[in-house]
Amino acid sequence: MKKPKNNLDEMQEQKLLHIEQRSFWLAFWMLVAATLLQLLFCRDSQAILGECIVLAVVGVYLVVSCLKNGLWDRQLRPTPKTNFRISLLTGLAMGAVWGIVSWNNYHKLLGSVATAVFMLVFVGLACFAALNIASDVYKRKKKELDGSDDEA
Amino acid sequence: MAKNIAIKVARAEKSLTQKQLAELVGVSRQTINAIEKGEYNPTIRLCRSICRALGKTLDELFWEDEEDEETEE
Numbered sequence: 001m002k003k004p005k006n007n008l009d010e011m012q013e014q015k016l017l018h019i020e021q022r023s024f025w026l027a028f029w030m031l032v033a034a035t036l037l038q039l040l041f042c043r044d045s046q047a048i049l050g051e052c053i054v055l056a057v058v059g060v061y062l063v064v065s066c067l068k069n070g071l072w073d074r075q076l077r078p079t080p081k082t083n084f085r086i087s088l089l090t091g092l093a094m095g096a097v098w099g100i101v102s103w104n105n106y107h108k109l110l111g112s113v114a115t116a117v118f119m120l121v122f123v124g125l126a127c128f129a130a131l132n133i134a135s136d137v138y139k140r141k142k143k144e145l146d147g148s149d150d151e152a
Numbered sequence: 153m154a155k156n157i158a159i160k161v162a163r164a165e166k167s168l169t170q171k172q173l174a175e176l177v178g179v180s181r182q183t184i185n186a187i188e189k190g191e192y193n194p195t196i197r198l199c200r201s202i203c204r205a206l207g208k209t210l211d212e213l214f215w216e217d218e219e220d221e222e223t224e225e
Contacts, residue, residue, distance in 0.1 A: 009179035011192045 031055060040100055063134060070142040078135030083128055091124025153190035158213045160188050162206040177201040 008016060035051040042048075072078050076086070099116030106112070163173055170188070174181045179198065186192035187202075194202070199214050206213065 009183050010195055010198055011183040011186055012180060 028055075028058065036097060039097060040104065043105065067134060067137050067141055070138065070145040072135070072138050078131075078138055080132065083131040083135060087124045087128035087131060090127045091120040091122075094123040095120030153193060154216070155190045156188050156213070158208075159184075159202065159206070162208050162213060166206060168206075173202070173205060176205040 006013070031051055031054060035048050035055065038048045039045065076082050095116040098119040099112045102115040103112040170184045171181045174184045177198065178201070183192065187194055199210060203210055203213055
């Protein structure tokens with residue numbers, strides 16, 4: 001199919017991409033915030049199913065696209081130490097959220113603490129494993145891209 | 153980024169307005185304006201089109217001495 005003509009020149013295209021990028025991240029983090037707020041204040045966890053599916057699809061697309069193009073983060077490096085720190089932060093955040101959710105639903109302190117600790121460990125380990133696998137794939141892809149199309 | 157006086161001078165030599173130069177190279181007037189003001193760093197493709205339209209070389213219009221570049225940083 002023929003691609004429709006682009007009415008924008010290169011500078012306008014860059015500006016539009018920049019605006020779209022900011023809009024994307026605004027929508028992404030607002031969706032995360034909305035999901036967390038619903039999780040914290042609504043009893044019905046099925047209400048956030050739609051948001052979770054959207055976030056999962058976007059997340060998978062982002063990760064796969066970045067890895068395919070040999071891209072990692074702008075600031076962070078794919079080292080086990082950094083991966084551990086990020087996993088710990090994610091685990092702590094998820095532990096806190098699910099601890100509060102448990103408290104809201106059952107009002108049992110011990111149960112809430114146990115839920116928080118379980119989620120901290122589970123999410124932290126899952127995140128650490130996922131990050132390590134992703135950084136491994138990234139390193140292999142980067143090596144492949146850096147080595148390809150070499151001068152004859 | 154420093155202002156690109158060379159383009160402005162070359163454009164004036166050819167008696168072209170920003171709009172006319174923009175039409176010649178196929179971009180908007182705001183892009184030419186941004187390049188002249190040093191607010192936009194054009195791609196090499198656009199640089200070449202501007203050079204062709206103004207009858208100048210890349211060096212004449214876009215070359216910056218190391219000192220200038222260091223000052224910008």
